Amino acid sequence: MINVAILGLGTVGSGVAEVIEQNQNEIKKALGDNLHVKYILDIRDIPGVVNDINIIVNDPDIKVICETMGGKEPAYTYTHLALERGISVCTSNKELVDAYGVELSAIAREHHCSYLFEASVGGGIPLLRTIREACGQEKISQIAGILNGTCNYILTNMKAGKDFATALKEAQEKGFAERNPAADVEGHDTARKIAILASLVSGKKFSYEQVECEGITNITPEDFAQAEAKGMSIKLLGVYNAENSSVIVAPFLVKNSHPLYNVNDVFNGVMLHGNMVDNLMFYGRGAGKLPTASAVVSDVIECAKNIGKNINNKFADLAPANVNKFPAKNPGEKFRTL
Amino acid sequence: MINVAILGLGTVGSGVAEVIEQNQNEIKKALGDNLHVKYILDIRDIPGVVNDINIIVNDPDIKVICETMGGKEPAYTYTHLALERGISVCTSNKELVDAYGVELSAIAREHHCSYLFEASVGGGIPLLRTIREACGQEKISQIAGILNGTCNYILTNMKAGKDFATALKEAQEKGFAERNPAADVEGHDTARKIAILASLVSGKKFSYEQVECEGITNITPEDFAQAEAKGMSIKLLGVYNAENSSVIVAPFLVKNSHPLYNVNDVFNGVMLHGNMVDNLMFYGRGAGKLPTASAVVSDVIECAKNIGKNINNKFADLAPANVNKFPAKNPGEKFRTL
Numbered sequence: 184m185i186n187v188a189i190l191g192l193g194t195v196g197s198g199v200a201e202v203i204e205q206n207q208n209e210i211k212k213a214l215g216d217n218l219h220v221k222y223i224l225d226i227r228d229i230p231g232v233v234n235d236i237n238i239i240v241n242d243p244d245i246k247v248i249c250e251t252m253g254g255k256e257p258a259y260t261y262t263h264l265a266l267e268r269g270i271s272v273c274t275s276n277k278e279l280v281d282a283y284g285v286e287l288s289a290i291a292r293e294h295h296c297s298y299l300f301e302a303s304v305g306g307g308i309p310l311l312r313t314i315r316e317a318c319g320q321e322k323i324s325q326i327a328g329i330l331n332g333t334c335n336y337i338l339t340n341m342k343a344g345k346d347f348a349t350a351l352k353e354a355q356e357k358g359f360a361e362r363n364p365a366a367d368v369e370g371h372d373t374a375r376k377i378a379i380l381a382s383l384v385s386g387k388k389f390s391y392e393q394v395e396c397e398g399i400t401n402i403t404p405e406d407f408a409q410a411e412a413k414g415m416s417i418k419l420l421g422v423y424n425a426e427n428s429s430v431i432v433a434p435f436l437v438k439n440s441h442p443l444y445n446v447n448d449v450f451n452g453v454m455l456h457g458n459m460v461d462n463l464m465f466y467g468r469g470a471g472k473l474p475t476a477s478a479v480v481s482d483v484i485e486c487a488k489n490i491g492k493n494i495n496n497k498f499a500d501l502a503p504a505n506v507n508k509f510p511a512k513n514p515g516e517k518f519r520t521l
Numbered sequence: 522m523i524n525v526a527i528l529g530l531g532t533v534g535s536g537v538a539e540v541i542e543q544n545q546n547e548i549k550k551a552l553g554d555n556l557h558v559k560y561i562l563d564i565r566d567i568p569g570v571v572n573d574i575n576i577i578v579n580d581p582d583i584k585v586i587c588e589t590m591g592g593k594e595p596a597y598t599y600t601h602l603a604l605e606r607g608i609s610v611c612t613s614n615k616e617l618v619d620a621y622g623v624e625l626s627a628i629a630r631e632h633h634c635s636y637l638f639e640a641s642v643g644g645g646i647p648l649l650r651t652i653r654e655a656c657g658q659e660k661i662s663q664i665a666g667i668l669n670g671t672c673n674y675i676l677t678n679m680k681a682g683k684d685f686a687t688a689l690k691e692a693q694e695k696g697f698a699e700r701n702p703a704a705d706v707e708g709h710d711t712a713r714k715i716a717i718l719a720s721l722v723s724g725k726k727f728s729y730e731q732v733e734c735e736g737i738t739n740i741t742p743e744d745f746a747q748a749e750a751k752g753m754s755i756k757l758l759g760v761y762n763a764e765n766s767s768v769i770v771a772p773f774l775v776k777n778s779h780p781l782y783n784v785n786d787v788f789n790g791v792m793l794h795g796n797m798v799d800n801l802m803f804y805g806r807g808a809g810k811l812p813t814a815s816a817v818v819s820d821v822i823e824c825a826k827n828i829g830k831n832i833n834n835k836f837a838d839l840a841p842a843n844v845n846k847f848p849a850k851n852p853g854e855k856f857r858t859l
Contacts, residue, residue: 202658202797205796205797206658206659206660206796206797209657209658209659209660210657210658212657212724213657213658214657301655307797307798307799307801308801309651309655309656309801312651312654312655313647313650313651313655316650316654316823317639317647317650317651317819318647318819319547319548319550319551319552319819319822320540320544320547320548320551320815320818320819320822321544321547321815322544322547386550439783440783440785441783442780442783442784442790442804444783445778445779445780445782445783446780447778450800452780454804457815458543458544459540459543459544459645459811459812459814459815459818460645460805460806460811460812460815460816461645461805461806461809461811461812462788462804462805462806463645463646463647463803463804463805464802464803464804464805465801465802465803465804466780466792466800466801466802466803466804467798467799467800467801467802468798468799468800471799473797473798473799474797474798474799476797477658477659477795477797477798478798480658480797481655481656481657481658484657484658485654
């Protein structure tokens with residue numbers, strides 16, 4: 184039995200507990216052992232939940248921690264503490280990976296444990312590990328991804344005729360958008376994710392602040408009508424361009440024959456181009472309790488299979504990237520075309 | 522430097538040599554070492570090529586073999602020989618995996634080497650490893666895949682208005698279909714691939730002979746017109762249904778909002794449903810020299826990272842599956858709907 188702890192009993196954290204509970208037979212088959220949630224930490228006073236990280240990191244039974252708190256603190260301090268004790272950490276926290284992923288990965292390596300963050304990009308889509316492990320033979324020239332389910336949901340509804348304000352309100356009512364939707368609709372969330380992807384494939388650290396970023400707030404129903412007349416739709420994409428080392432988040436026109444065209448609602452889709460394999464696309468739920476938790480648990484299984492060893496997440500040695508300006512729009516055009 | 526041998530200098534075999542040559546920098550980064558093609562074996566008399574498998578399996582330098590011959594013999598005998606000497610084998614040969622995959626995987630395990638076959642399903646798409654390694658926490662209830670590029674190319678052209686005979690002829694002229702196209706257009710190739718996928722996710726061996734199989738030869742332009750009127754297209758799918766343990770290859774109606782709808786031409790797309798992650802789809806080139814070779818080389822890298830160890834491909838212990846009849850079509854309907 185492998186004992187794990189969950190930090191943060193929010194949506195994703197409670198999902199992790201549910202996946203481990205519901206799918207214990209599948210996990211046993213995959214891992215050759217059971218996973219057991221020994222501790223759940225939350226800053227709130229909830230019965231059965233611990234508040235003190237030291238109880239967890241001082242327990243030699245704990246081999247893997249799921250950090251599903253989000254935000255920089257106390258997630259950074261707790262992750263640091265755990266990795267220094269040789270406890271692997273699996274996270275969905277893209278903000279932390281963007282800001283401290285390199286440092287934390289180096290600490291994990293030094294202490295023979297792992298720092299994995301599959302769930303931080305593309306929710307439930309097995310993306311980072313696939314790129315890391317299965318695409319090593321490829322020279323990847325471009326990544327283009329629909330990486331924010333909230334924006335994609337809003338744009339899917341705008342395509343159906345609603346204006347931005349109405350579509351946003353509906354997304355908020357359904358719980359797909361926050362009350363303060365800025366991080367999503369202004370593209371910052373997508374920027375963090377494309378920065379992580381660009382870092383993984385380029386071997387240089389792209390950070391959130393280096394991403395040119397335009398959100399979806401200026402898109403109008405007329406834009407959709409014009410796009411549709413040309414057989415296209417509008418998608419918010421994060422795009423990494425290897426050739427000139429640039430990253431952008433912006434609305435793009437996407438043709439109706441393109442595989443990303445049918446990535447609708449809260450789904451995510453990521454397309455990459457390799458010099459041998461040509462185009463690959465990965466599609467799935469980019470957010471949501473159980474899909475995101477599933478990705479965290481897949482990392483937990485990998486860490487549990489490799490106790491005492493560091494899984495090379497390709498982040499430990501990344502030097503900062505030199506980032507250039509993304510190729511400009513054509514004059515007179517409101518959107519780039521993918 | 523890791524020495525490898527390629528068996529069969531056909532399309533895929535020469536592609537493997539090209540990927541290793543062209544992308545040696547990427548491979549070095551991924552593996553931490555170089556790959557070197559020390560031998561190429563072919564039954565034909567080609568300068569620089571060996572004809573005798575014993576030269577290869579008796580060379581202690583050779584750690585990994587790429588079997589890209591296709592067909593059962595001599596591929597089976599050569600693979601058997603290599604694995605017994607502890608040499609890992611990576612293959613694109615779905616016929617061999619279907620017929621002898623369980624036996625060969627057990628031999629690999631016994632001799633502390635690996636038998637991997639990523640390229641046998643979905644060409645360049647990183648599919649088998651992703652399902653094996655990243656979806657272990659999921660209970661997978663269905664797989665539905667466009668798994669044959671030739672049929673998909675023909676159907677894409679039929680959708681554009683051509684009849685079957687014309688679309689087939691064009692596919693043959695472009696080299697996408699064989700002179701004898703039966704294995705593709707009657708669905709046998711897809712059947713081998715869905716049998717491999719069903720085996721991987723079910724933990725039971727589904728074999729080609731157990732797959733209900735209907736090809737694309739009876740599809741008419743009128744069928745496409747009717748489908749289009751309903752906002753649908755017709756795709757040849759291999760479908761595995763976990764609930765009643767059934768597998769089928771047949772033309773299905775697919776809605777124009779479905780992610781598989783935009784899988785066109787020679788591309789493949791595989792959708793699976795997990796109880797936690799919901800729908801996932803993987804898309805890429807299902808055939809072709811370099812994409813298929815890329816998948817073989819990804820397996821070679823994995824084997825080269827694990828010399829002296831067996832990578833558990835999940836096939837070594839598979840007992841034969843009990844296969845039931847796939848749910849029937851609705852009365853009066855020519856096609857099922859996905």
